[in-house]
Amino acid sequence: MIAGVGLGLRWEFLDELLEEMPALAFLEVSPENYVGRGGFHRERLSDLRERYPIITHGLTMSIGGFDPFGAEYMQSLAAFAREVGTPWHSDHVCWSSLDGKLLHDLLPVAFTKANVVRIADRIKEAQDTLGMRMLVENISYYMHPGEREMSEPEFLSELCERADCGLMLDVNNAYVNSVNFGFNVDEWMAKAPLERVAQMHVAGHAWFDDRDREGHRLIVDTHGEDVTDPVLALLGRVLPRTGPVPVLLERDQNIPDLAGLMKEVGRIRAVYDAAIAQTEAPPVVQPSVTGVAR
Amino acid sequence: MSATRELDTARALHDACVGLHHEAMPRAWLYRELVQNNVRGVLRQLIPRATALMDEHAKGSVEALVDDFLRGPGMRSHYMREIPYEIFAWGKERLAGDARLPPYTVTLAAWELFWFRVRIAERTPRPDQLVDAAPHLPLVLESPALLETFACNIHAWEDDTPPPEPAETILLGYRDEKEEPKLFVLTPLAAAIVRELQKGSALAHAIPNACKTLGLDLSQSVLNDSARLLADLSNAGIILGAQQT
Numbered sequence: 001m002i003a004g005v006g007l008g009l010r011w012e013f014l015d016e017l018l019e020e021m022p023a024l025a026f027l028e029v030s031p032e033n034y035v036g037r038g039g040f041h042r043e044r045l046s047d048l049r050e051r052y053p054i055i056t057h058g059l060t061m062s063i064g065g066f067d068p069f070g071a072e073y074m075q076s077l078a079a080f081a082r083e084v085g086t087p088w089h090s091d092h093v094c095w096s097s098l099d100g101k102l103l104h105d106l107l108p109v110a111f112t113k114a115n116v117v118r119i120a121d122r123i124k125e126a127q128d129t130l131g132m133r134m135l136v137e138n139i140s141y142y143m144h145p146g147e148r149e150m151s152e153p154e155f156l157s158e159l160c161e162r163a164d165c166g167l168m169l170d171v172n173n174a175y176v177n178s179v180n181f182g183f184n185v186d187e188w189m190a191k192a193p194l195e196r197v198a199q200m201h202v203a204g205h206a207w208f209d210d211r212d213r214e215g216h217r218l219i220v221d222t223h224g225e226d227v228t229d230p231v232l233a234l235l236g237r238v239l240p241r242t243g244p245v246p247v248l249l250e251r252d253q254n255i256p257d258l259a260g261l262m263k264e265v266g267r268i269r270a271v272y273d274a275a276i277a278q279t280e281a282p283p284v285v286q287p288s289v290t291g292v293a294r
Numbered sequence: 295m296s297a298t299r300e301l302d303t304a305r306a307l308h309d310a311c312v313g314l315h316h317e318a319m320p321r322a323w324l325y326r327e328l329v330q331n332n333v334r335g336v337l338r339q340l341i342p343r344a345t346a347l348m349d350e351h352a353k354g355s356v357e358a359l360v361d362d363f364l365r366g367p368g369m370r371s372h373y374m375r376e377i378p379y380e381i382f383a384w385g386k387e388r389l390a391g392d393a394r395l396p397p398y399t400v401t402l403a404a405w406e407l408f409w410f411r412v413r414i415a416e417r418t419p420r421p422d423q424l425v426d427a428a429p430h431l432p433l434v435l436e437s438p439a440l441l442e443t444f445a446c447n448i449h450a451w452e453d454d455t456p457p458p459e460p461a462e463t464i465l466l467g468y469r470d471e472k473e474e475p476k477l478f479v480l481t482p483l484a485a486a487i488v489r490e491l492q493k494g495s496a497l498a499h500a501i502p503n504a505c506k507t508l509g510l511d512l513s514q515s516v517l518n519d520s521a522r523l524l525a526d527l528s529n530a531g532i533i534l535g536a537q538q539t
Contacts, residue, residue, distance in 0.1 A: 032373050038416035038438070040473040060372045066301055073372045098308045101368035104377070105329050107307055110300060118297070142321040145303045212320050220324070 002026050002053050002087065003244040005269045007261060008251060014044055016258035024265065026053040028248050029084070032060055035076045045084070054084040055199065055246065057168075058091035060102060061126060063136060064109035064119050065095035074129045081130060088198060090135035090168040091126075093119070093159065108141035111148050111155035116162060123163035135198050136160065137168035140176045140205075140221035152177070153191035166198035169242070171235045172227070172250075176205050176219045189238055197242040202227050202235055202268060203250040224253030226264055232271050239275035247272055312364040333360050333369070333377060340378040340410050343453070344403035352394040359385050375414070379407055398446055398458050405448040412440055412467030412475045424535030427524075429498040431536035433491050439532055440467045441485055441492075449477060468532055476530065482508055483516065484523045497524075497536075 004025025009017075027048060034042055048054070058077065061069070081089050094106040109115055127134050138156060150158070160167050169192065178185035204225030210216040227249070235247065249265055256264075309315050310322035311329045337360060338345045348355045363381045370380060382403055390400045415438035424434055442465055446458035449465060464485040466478040480488065486504035495503055501520050505512050527533045 033375075036373060036416060037375070037414045039414040039469065041414075042416075043473055066304065070372065095304060098304055100370065101308070101312075102370065102372065103308065103311050103329050104332050104369060104374055105311070105325060107304070107311070107325065110303070112300070114297060115300065142324050143319065145307060146299060208324075210321070211323055218321075218324075 002055065002246045004246060005265050005272055006052075006055070006246055006248050007265060008057075008248055009045075009048070010251065010255055011041055012255045013258045013261060014041065018044060018047060020258060021051055022258065022262050022265075024052060026055050026246055026248075028055045028057050028250075030059050031056050031077050031080045031089075032058065035080050049084060054086055055248075056081050056084060056086040056089045057137075057248075058089060060096055060104065061091040062094070062096040062102075063091055063122055063126065064093055064115065065097050065122075067097050067100060069122070069126065069129070074126070078130045081132060086132070088133045088135055088166060089130055090137055090166075090199065092137045092139050093156070094139045094141075106139045106141075108139065108143065108145055110144065110146045111150050111152055112146075113149055113158075116155060116158045120159055120162035123159070123165050127163070127165065133166060133198075134163075135166040135168035136163075137170050137201065138173050138192075139170070140173040140219075142180065142218065142220075151188075151191060153188055153193070157191070157193040160193050160196045165196075167193055167196040168199050168201065169194070169197045169238070170201040170203075171238060172201065172203045172205060172231050173221060175228075175231050175234055176221050180218045185234060186237065189234070189241075194238065194241045197245055199245055200235065200238070200242070200247045201250050202231055202247060204228065205231075222253055223250045227268065232267065235268070236271045236275045239272060240278040243279055244272075244276045312368060313361055314365055329364065330357075330360060332374075333364065333381075336374050337378045337381060340375065341382075341403045341406040344399055344406055347396060347399050347402065348389075351396060351399075352392060355392065355394070359388070375410075382407060396457060397460075398448060398451075401445045401448045401458075402451075404442070405444060408440065408442045408444075408465070408467060409449075409475065412438060412469065412477075415440065417469075420534060421537050423538065425538050427497065427533065427536045430496050431539065432494045432496050433500075434534045434537050435488075435491060435527075436468060436532045436534055438468060439488070439492070441465070441480070441488060442467070443485075447479075449479075466532075468530065470531060478526065478530070480523075481519070483510065483519055487520060487523060488527075496539075 002025060006024050006026035006028055009027045009029045034045060092106050095109060096103050096105060096107060123134055174188055175185055178188060203223045204227050205219045206222045206225055207217050208220050210218040247268060249268055307319060310319050311325045313326060345356050363384055367384050369377050371377060386400050418437040421434055427433055444463045446460050447463045448458055451458045464480045466480050466488060467475060469475050483504060486507050487500050490500035490503045502512055505516060510516060
């Protein structure tokens, strides 16, 4: 069982990570960055597997999309997931390709009953193909496409229930959406299927001018800043209800050196430890650097 | 909402993302910028010197290339690192025809993409049993061993040196055991022999076939050059041995 705070593996700090091997509960990697790839970075991933548990997090499955899953993509993904020994594979509740063209971004799906059925079927298909459990992640969205028949947490609850999959709860995404759309994020969490949360993400975000509403601003999920205090506080309120699931720091832009990242990990770990102490379940011992649990 | 309407809405958002039309969808501008910036970023990352030339000599041409690509064929690969190859395959004629750009811009982009491929190409599994090289056996070459022909010696060009003059240059890119990318500059004969070997020709056939392709006689000079090539490839670890047929 993996518990504690982990880090999204990025090549910017790969050398430092190999050299220093800091205490991290796990590393998260995006298969799209490794599948079909050899060379230095691929070899270093093999080195890191010896020291850290690896969890995979995908970017382009297009779970909510209309195109059929690409057979080659899914087979390669399954092989990679088996190779690194991930306990599950996660991707986003979104679509990212249409008519065979990819956008390499996370486009929102409508929260409708029809989509619950359609997307749950796709998740089940993906789980069958991968031969493992999937977690689906709530995304940051900046518009809702079409009519909304239910709230996002209701949609996620029905989706996870119907697909019998787990939830990758992105705390920052929930917070970002709550600010951009003006809802209470604690009420959102109260309705979300927290019993299905198997992993969480936290990240930083940035403010932008909203060109559609002059004078208004909106938050964009950039993964380019430190995690904000409100997001950490929200994490602290949610963790006692999910129990000691692995929590990931995502950082994709303005990436500091490893010392800076570990400082950020330390902030999250302090919240994590304090929150888990409030849970009824006993805290899980952090895996050691060399003797990881798999 | 019906599945058809759902699909129509997705298509409208997709089209807004790639700039096909500017239908008044709320915050479509944000999605469009996220997509565009992502693609521009990976293009600049993989071909930094070629895009710098484009910025310097034809301001806005990188952005226009990406935007037109997205409006046209669009991205097909799940792997972001493949997108610059897709853009280049689609747009190289356009770049070559852009009088504002130095004539070696396309070659520079091709070189940068080639070099990236050398760095990251997967190794194919080695055969279980290798035997010593013999003329009647096909040689087994290490992978990657990538051959590409360039219009000038672009690999040797630095930003502070005179622009490269046109001169066909054939490069063989490979990685050593420490995953460091390396290069050989090959003669046309050497390249033809390597291509034959990569096709699985036995050594005894590879050299004559290469000569036939190039219209050369199988002279002592050719044999001497071939021997030097094979020695160089062996010393570099590219020739792993031979495969028993």
